[in-house]
Amino acid sequence: MTEKRKLTLLDIANELNISVSTVSRALKSHPDIAEETIRMVKEFAEKHNYVPNALAVNFRKNKTYNIGLIVPELVHHFFSTVISGAIDCAKKSGYNVLVSQSNDKLEDEVVACKTMLASSVDGLLISISNETVEGEHIKAFIDEGKPVIQFDKISDLLDTPKVIVDDFEGAYKAVSHLIDQGYKKIAHIRGRLEVKNANERAKGYKKALEDRGLEFDPDWVKVCTLINEQEGYDFAKDLLNSKNPPDAIFCITDLVALGVLKYLKEISVQIPKEMGVFGFSNWKLAEIVNPGLSSVDQHGYQMGETAAKLLITFLENKNEFINDTLELKTDLVIRGSSLRFENHANQ
Structure with a gap:
């Protein structure tokens, strides 16, 4: 033989x-x-x-024990922690996680979804791209009886369970911290107008200003398209060279905030004495830069774990799939970029 x-x-x-x-x-x-x-x-x-032959066994069970996971970026620190949480959770229940990225483009997301569907994954975890609106390619999973969980970046047009963080509260707390540190003219470099979590952060920013009776200047709000370091740099330059420059900037992500810090250092602005900067995501890089970048922690690992647990619970128990939204709380991580007064360090 x-x-x-x-x-x-x-x-x-x-x-x-x-x-x-x-x-x-x-x-x-x-x-x-x-x-x-x-x-x-x-x-x-x-x-x-x-x-x-596991494939043959699973075929007889009408299951592959594979879960699809699609994120905008694999190298993004937040999404890497989401992936880790999802994989660790899935592994405990005997599931594998097939990971792909959309590059934040609708076209790539459609291809990734079709590939996952062709691979007969049992269900899908997805953080949609900035370009996704209708999501017909995602509805294809639902049409085939495969559960879908949206997380982080979501669409209300897709009738699925969702796992998000309280973006409004995170932004509100960040801007409130800046106000407590004595900043009075706070700008916001925000995300795309059509993206829900970007809108929630923008609402939290504006509400914090309103509640504390501070000025809101529409010219202090800059809208990113690519959500990258270069946009942070360019918008910081625009803001600091305007007729009414701000004294602090709240950014949609840490990556954008790093661009802001880069420009401020180039023009020798003292941080945080003359200008405060606050990010969102709590990247590892936020710890390394000097001064350290204050940021909103989204708890990516917990989000990935929670989303995977929801999906697996349905796959294992076939319970009624309730399209609820689970909202995780955020925490502020205060570092040198916003800390004028030491007694406000723990928030």
């Missing part, structure tokens, strides 16, 4: 001159099979490195 290809149940049956069903049941130590036959089959299987 050749050892060059994977051993099958049929191979074992032919070698031992017994039926395939007997081999299958013997490998499972079925009580109807004689002890001697079980011993013979298992010894032969072990000797010849037999590995069960």
Whole structure:
């Protein structure tokens, strides 16, 4: 008998001159099979490195034990922590996670979804791209009876459960902290107008100003398209060279905030004495830059874990899929970029 290809149940049956069903049941130590036959089959299987065909078993169960996970960016610190949380949770229940990225483009997201669907994943976890609106490619999963959980960046046009952070509260707390530190003219470099979490952060920013009776200048609000470091740099330059420059900037993400810090250092602005900066996401880079970047922690690991747990609960129990929204709380991580007064460090 050749050892060059994977051993099958049929191979074992032919070698031992017994039926395939007997081999299958013997490998499972079925009580109807004689002890001697079980011993013979298992010894032969072990000797010849037999590995069960998981795909065939799962096919009979109508499950692949694979979950699809699509994020805008794999290298983004927040999304990498989401992925870790989802994988750790899935592993505990015997599921694999197939990860793909959309590059924040609708076209790439459609391709990723079609690939996941063709791979027969049992369900999908997705943070939609900035360009996604209708989401017909995501509805295709639902049409096939496969559950979908949206997280972080979501669309209300898709009738699925959602796991998000309280973006409004996170922004409100960040701007309130800046006010407590004595900043009175606070700008906001925000995300796209059509993206829900960007809108919630913008609302939190404006509400904090209103509640504390501070000036709101529409010219202090700049809208990102790419949400990158260069936009932070360019918008900081615009703001600081305007007729009414701000004394603090609240940014949609830490990456944008890093661009702001870069420009302020170039023009020798003292941080935080002359200008405060606050980010959102709590990247690892926020700890490394000097001064450290204050940021809103979104708890990415917890988000990934929660989303995966929701999906697996449905897959395992087939309970009614209630399209609720689970909202996780944020925390402020205060560092040197906004800390004028030491007694306000713990928030």
